Amino acid sequence: xxxxxxxxxxxxxxxxxxxxxxxxxxxxxxxxxxxxxxxxxxxxxxxxxxxxxxxxxxxxxxxxxxxxxxxxxxxxxxxxxxxxxxxxxxxxxxxxxxxxxxxxxxxxxxxxxxxxxxxxxxxxxxxxxxxxxxxxxxxxxxxxxxxxxxxxxxxxxxxxxxxxxxxxxxxxxxxxxxxxxxxxxxxxxxxxxx
Numbered sequence: 001x002x003x004x005x006x007x008x009x010x011x012x013x014x015x016x017x018x019x020x021x022x023x024x025x026x027x028x029x030x031x032x033x034x035x036x037x038x039x040x041x042x043x044x045x046x047x048x049x050x051x052x053x054x055x056x057x058x059x060x061x062x063x064x065x066x067x068x069x070x071x072x073x074x075x076x077x078x079x080x081x082x083x084x085x086x087x088x089x090x091x092x093x094x095x096x097x098x099x100x101x102x103x104x105x106x107x108x109x110x111x112x113x114x115x116x117x118x119x120x121x122x123x124x125x126x127x128x129x130x131x132x133x134x135x136x137x138x139x140x141x142x143x144x145x146x147x148x149x150x151x152x153x154x155x156x157x158x159x160x161x162x163x164x165x166x167x168x169x170x171x172x173x174x175x176x177x178x179x180x181x182x183x184x185x186x187x188x189x190x191x192x193x194x
Contacts, residue, residue, distance in 0.1 A: 007054055014057050026056040032068040034079055073126055081130045085137040092123045092144040099148075106153040112167060115148055120172075127176045128183050142172050 017024045031054060054062040066077045074084035099114045123141055132138050149163045150156055164171060170178070186192035 010054055010062075011057055026058050026060045029054075029056060029060070029062045030065045030068050031062050032075055033064050033077055071126075073130060080134075081132055082134065082137055084130050085132050085140055088123055088125070089140040089144055092119055092141070093147075095119050095122055096144055096148045100151055106151060108152055108154070108167065111148075111152045115145075119144065119148060123172055124175065124179075128180045131176050131180060138173055145169070145172055 014024060014026070053064070056062065064077075067083050068075050074081075074087055076083050096115075096119045099111075099118055103110065103114060105111075123144055132141065146160045149160070149167060149169070152163075152167070155163045155166065158166065163169075183192060187194045
């Protein structure tokens with residue numbers, strides 16, 4: 001797709017939104033260009049920067065960004081999910097910390113209910129899309145569950161895998177793999193959009 005075709009598509013979207021009484025905040029538009037295996041020296045050339053600029057019908061320049069957030073998912077220009085994984089791991093740690101500070105009861109039932117309803121959902125939001133492949137990213141997400149389960153009564157002396165068995169939990173990596181397989185099966189059988 002050429003630059004002119006993308007500019008024409010942008011103009012059509014803005015015209016359609018105006019015709020349907022939908023106001024788009026053109027100053028919030030962002031463009032993300034994926035640079036896979038392109039040397040940094042070529043990415044930062046002035047001609048490339050000029051090529052990446054688009055203009056809204058009202059004259060706002062849409063600059064290229066290295067990281068863009070859309071519907072809670074952080075995407076980066078290098079195709080890596082590390083910025084998103086860092087964000088969700090930090091958010092999970094923050095929520096887990098709040099749960100541990102707020103509730104004094106450390107019984108298995110209470111802690112597992114709080115973990116499953118407040119913490120784990122943050123760590124698994126849209127996970128078939130961003131499933132990490134880097135060991136450091138996998139460990140960053142898994143560390144939230146590892147640290148939380150250690151704080152449950154009677155679990156501190158066990159290693160992580162034993163705690164998971166005793167609490168009847170799967171690792172977060174295993175759960176992501178399971179979600180991907182289920183989603184692929186649904187797509188293959190027409191139960192989910194492709």
